[in-house]
Amino acid sequence: MSGPLSGVKIIEFAGIGPAPFCGMLLSDMGADVVRIDRKGKKGGNKFEIGGRGRRSIALDLKKPEAVEACLKLIEKADILFEGFRPEVMERLGLGPDVCAKRNPRLVYGRMTGWGQDGPLAQAAGHDINYISIVGALRSCARPGEKPVAPLNLVGDFGGGALYLAVGLLAALHEAKISGKGQVVDCAMTDGAASLMSMFFGMRAAGAWSDEVGTNLLDGGAHFYDSYECADNNYISLGSIEPQFYAELLEKLDLSDDPEFLKQMDRARWPALKQRLIARFKTKTRDEWCAIMENTDICFAPVLGLNESLRHPHNVFRKTFVEVEGVPQPAPAPRFSRTMAKIQSPPPVNGAHTESAMREWGLSAADIDGLRQAGAI
Numbered sequence: 121m122s123g124p125l126s127g128v129k130i131i132e133f134a135g136i137g138p139a140p141f142c143g144m145l146l147s148d149m150g151a152d153v154v155r156i157d158r159k160g161k162k163g164g165n166k167f168e169i170g171g172r173g174r175r176s177i178a179l180d181l182k183k184p185e186a187v188e189a190c191l192k193l194i195e196k197a198d199i200l201f202e203g204f205r206p207e208v209m210e211r212l213g214l215g216p217d218v219c220a221k222r223n224p225r226l227v228y229g230r231m232t233g234w235g236q237d238g239p240l241a242q243a244a245g246h247d248i249n250y251i252s253i254v255g256a257l258r259s260c261a262r263p264g265e266k267p268v269a270p271l272n273l274v275g276d277f278g279g280g281a282l283y284l285a286v287g288l289l290a291a292l293h294e295a296k297i298s299g300k301g302q303v304v305d306c307a308m309t310d311g312a313a314s315l316m317s318m319f320f321g322m323r324a325a326g327a328w329s330d331e332v333g334t335n336l337l338d339g340g341a342h343f344y345d346s347y348e349c350a351d352n353n354y355i356s357l358g359s360i361e362p363q364f365y366a367e368l369l370e371k372l373d374l375s376d377d378p379e380f381l382k383q384m385d386r387a388r389w390p391a392l393k394q395r396l397i398a399r400f401k402t403k404t405r406d407e408w409c410a411i412m413e414n415t416d417i418c419f420a421p422v423l424g425l426n427e428s429l430r431h432p433h434n435v436f437r438k439t440f441v442e443v444e445g446v447p448q449p450a451p452a453p454r455f456s457r458t459m460a461k462i463q464s465p466p467p468v469n470g471a472h473t474e475s476a477m478r479e480w481g482l483s484a485a486d487i488d489g490l491r492q493a494g495a496i
Contacts, residue, residue: 123148123451123459123461125150127150128151129152129196130154130197131194132155132200133200133202133203137170137277138277139203141276142201143173145285146199147172149460150460150463153173154472156181159178159180163468164176164467164468165468166466167466169446169449170466172448174467176472177470177472177473177476177477177496179473183494185490185493186495187212189490189496190214191218191222193477193482194222194223197226198295199226200226200229201228201231201284203230204232205232205242206232206237209230224299226301229287229306230306231281232308233245233250233308234250234309236305246272250309251312254309254312255320256313257269258330259338261333262333263334274312275309279308279309280308283306284304340389345393347400348397348400349403350407354422355412355419356419356421356422357418359418364416371417408421
């Protein structure tokens, strides 16, 4: 293993979406992540990119022998994380209090949508719901149109997985000083709200309106938006700073147009946007790229997934790699000395049950007992 987390041992209880993505990030950075899957549940293939880089142990957690095996693994772990509803781990006999008795320095991460407590804690939900109650979804709308979810990037992966990873690593750092672990309660509502910090600040300062499509970054400004081209493809602009905006006007032959010179006059934005809509439809996306790419306009073509694999910048940076023929994002961020890397393809459920348990310290007798009990 390489990476800055080499030597860190992590137990992941199998889940969906954001929790596995957190495991992928930690594994890419060198951690030894062992995933606990449910015995008998088929799954795991090379296309489940979020599952890459860890080993899988399949256990029947309804059997006390399997629970005890988990606790023996937990004794060796630095971090445990799970993505179940509140109280599920307690009902399995693997709640934070039980685990802390076996491993006082354990960092115990809990990933949920609504959090461990509160009126909605036991309700089902998905990303679109979590970002709804913190103001994020409504902000992703055009005037007269319904809000459009930004995929599940803001709740699941941004407000969830990334905040869980940061919380786990912060708690791990503190545990190495104090010798004591703690519970990290990561709610996607909390994380998504945190991601909205700048906008709440702008609102309090009177610089952001709840009226969608009228603000600097929500498509209200003519210089910060996407535009359709003659070939039905799109480009994106982010020419906020005056010097970048001036270069945009120059490339569009609008430098002498008095209507465009008052950049921050919000009353003019709708009319100016209509003019840019017409202007960008006069050339193809590639023609606009030839004019504007590699300038300070803050410009980029809007690419699909297949196109993104071939963009020269992504190719040069090796932003995407192939694992067993599956194109996927490379580990991020990058480290100058302890390089991150993909440790392995996603595992088939249960593929490492005996080998991983042996490596983590369970004896041959322990494993035989689990086999005889039907727990593995």
